[in-house]
Amino acid sequence: MPRYGMVIDLSRCMGCRACMEACKVENNTPQAIFWMYVFRFEEGEFPNVRQWFMPRPCMHCDNAPCVKVCPVGARYKREDGLVATDWERCIGCRYCEVACPYGVNYFNWKRPDRNYYLDWGVPELRSITSGAVPPYRNPDLDQPYGEEKRRIAGGGHVKGVIEKCTFCVHRVEKGKLPACVANCPVQALLFGDLDDPESVVSRVLRQKPHFRLLEELGTEPRVFYVGGKPPGPETRQIEPVRARM
Amino acid sequence: MKLTRREFLRRGGALAGMWTGLSQLGEPVLAFLRTRGARWPWYRPDEVRITYNYCDMCMWRCGMLVYTVNGRVVKVEGNPKDPKSRGRLCGRGQAAVAHLYDPDRLRKPLIRTGERGTWSFREATWEEALDRAAEALTRLRDQYGPESVAWFAHTTGDFWFGDYLPLAFGSPNVGKPATGLCLTPREVAAQLTFGRGVGGHEPVDWENTRYIVLIGNHIGENAHNTVMQDFARALAQGAKLVVVDPRYSTAAMKAHRWLPIKPGTDTALLLAWMNVLITEGLYDREYIEKYTVGFERLAEHIRPFTPEWAAPITEIPAEVIREVAREMAAHRPQVVIPPGRHVVWYGNDTQRMRALFILNVLLGNVGRRGGLYLPRAPALDPYPHPPFPVEVAAGGCGAAAVGIRIPDTPGHPPRADGVGSKFATGPVVIQELIEPMITGQPYPIRGLVVYGVNLFHSIPNVPRTIEALKRLEFVLAIDVLPQEHLAWADIVLPEATFLERYDELWVASHRIPYIALREPAVEPLPDTRPGWWIARELGLRLGLADYFQWSSIEEYLNTRLMSVGLSLDRLREAGGVFTWPGKPYLEDYGEGETPFPTPSGKIEIYSEALARAGFDPLPVYEPVEEPPPGYFRLLYGRHPLHTFGKTQNNPWLAEVYPENEVWVNDEAAAALGLKNGDLVLLENQDGVRSGPVRVRATPRIRKDAVYLVHGFGHRGSRLSRAEGRGASDNLLITRYRLDPISGGAGMRVNFVRLIQEV
């Protein structure tokens, strides 16, 4: 069984946010929900300034506080390291959202499925969809995954259910990379088996100093950052943030 | 590593095998979804289809795979076979899905019922709208000649509405914003120096370079996919980077040196670098001897332009100038000063671009590994058609393959953009076609066909454009979204998006010459039509049947492909992309064969052509006007999630970056009593005011300039997400300085002051 993890090379990231959009198109996340978010920082004074970006997916912690607090066992840790949400079982209590120090959980307050697209309910458009009015989405999201055969890929997109980054479990199980990783134009995101010494993630972690976010909390995140540093007191956020941190 | 290889094999070989698990969708989940109110399933299992496309979210044209389920596009991915995307798409490319399904899309042909400038239209059938449009165009042609109609076009369909139909119609007045508002000085400078243009995909040999100098080239914000990929790889391989920019851009954050140059003084810096290379004997002597003419005159010319001369002008210390020159020399020929794209800054831009190219030449890098390679285009025959009555180059994003010194066709109407009088040479410049609509000089333009160009966001001096629109007798607009300028059209034709149509092949001039296919992934929205169809229907109605002898686009494409032994089917089998070997380096050229088709057959450092035309044959620096007290110079650029003024309404892109902010130096902002997030109005030197825009007070910009992301501040559009958000740089660019050589519209000559919103 592989042990999946992600390495994010801050020295490469250009803050283009292709990862965020790739996540949108792959996982059909509803409006204002960002499973992947790129935080943007600046430091220093003109002309000695510095700017840097920090992509933030779910950390898929080994000691995940969200898993511990879930009263119904909807949030669980898979053997391969993925922290998954069985949205069929989620009761929307939002304990996980409170417990997570990284702000990666999003609650669906509304029915999210009609957020973006043409209103295909318009009679003149029906011909295209053979009369159906689809909330359209990546069909892979509706499969059961893992040995447990649980519904974890779509993250729900259902009113009253929590959702977050799944490490693209539906792709990973097919041997593909998560969408953000596969699309980052500058290959700042790397993904693979931390137990395989030959995997790209293991090699990078051997070669480069790295850190994890809020390491001191003991959550044991599976996301490692190289080529930079965590934001400190001298760091200023560049723009109003559209995600929680 | 294992994962990546497996993924590669899967993508390359077994695309069709993906998503086969649909039919396994279990009954429990269906029942569950039903209880949650979802109507399910809406698709028939096993209906996943992949079609080939090339992205049109910007003009970079990355190869794309489009996944559809039961007639709905569910996602897009980069085509791994494509030399541009290599399996990856930028954020805008990903959001193509939301473009296709933008609820604001135009859905019916419209015919004006009320005043121009208002959205007063009635819906019409295609028959009626096309008949009416053709009638109006025919009348103008018969009464005033075909040159009385101007054609403006952008995005891939500009082939039909910028290169094909207008020329068949007989109008030389075809304008693309990519020329006079973007690339023209660069293309003309390259043509003069190398006898060839640069082309849409800048031929930088990123993979072999060791030292990069960017002049105002904001890679990372300018999110051209391949450039980001290659640039990042070059840096990861240890290439050094110098960024020259008044603003600490995304590229600057990767640099080992950021030179916060005073705006408008780049040419002085380039001259000083040449001075150091030549006086210290650091240039590539052998290369200069073998491939160039006019070096001696340059050596003489640059003598006064020492780093000490340039330092007070550029505000970059002489020592830094000298050190960078030496560093460049130490890495030659694996050093490159990329030409950048949007180069219409100050109106003397051809000179700056010539200086930039000559600096590259001194380093001996043109046609060498790690420098600028020599791109090549695949040789594909056009669909056979009778000769066009006029021959003119509209230029455009991929124009390098076309020679750009186009004389007027004898016996036919000359261009109305003032080539030969207002400026010397180059493709038609769009902004100079506005004037004849107002003044009737050199002759009146009375009609306009505008395809995919936002007249109020791309062409400077909006009041002038509005004045022109008022005087036009007929305006036909073809677009996907209800942009503001459509309110001035007499007839509006709703086009299908690039995901819903076939299009002309993408014939790329590149290190690896290639062609790419665009095929429809889904049926067009009812009552929208592909550009080729619209062009053909109009053409037939205009009596141009000889130019449209094909009845279907498949036939058109197959005929073109036949000339290189391909067909649509074979192109599909090949993965949507077909490549040829290139000739990127000088060593790929045999004895007696020159890649530089200049009159001398060599790189022309000293330009006889410029001298003859009365211009400085060697690059010169001219100071630019300074902002008056209380004003900042207005700079503008790109956001990685937006393309010009056409993506602000995209639901996914607007969600992440819904409005631009005005960057102001933090100390300058404090002096004005402004802080981060305050709302201000921008007022330019002519008293034109923007809408309210938020202040981003930051140390990442000089005190004498402010910066806006281009394309925001839509006003009077029917774009529900974009309307009224942010400030429009173009609105504030009421003046520009025409480059007398190339006709480029230098736009960084506008000044704004900040007025706090109360």
Ligand code: SF4
């Ligand atoms: S796609 Fe890559 S470079 Fe762009 S923001 Fe995400 S991690 Fe950074």
Ligand code: SF4
């Ligand atoms: S750079 Fe981005 S928007 Fe432009 S063509 Fe490529 S994927 Fe599309």
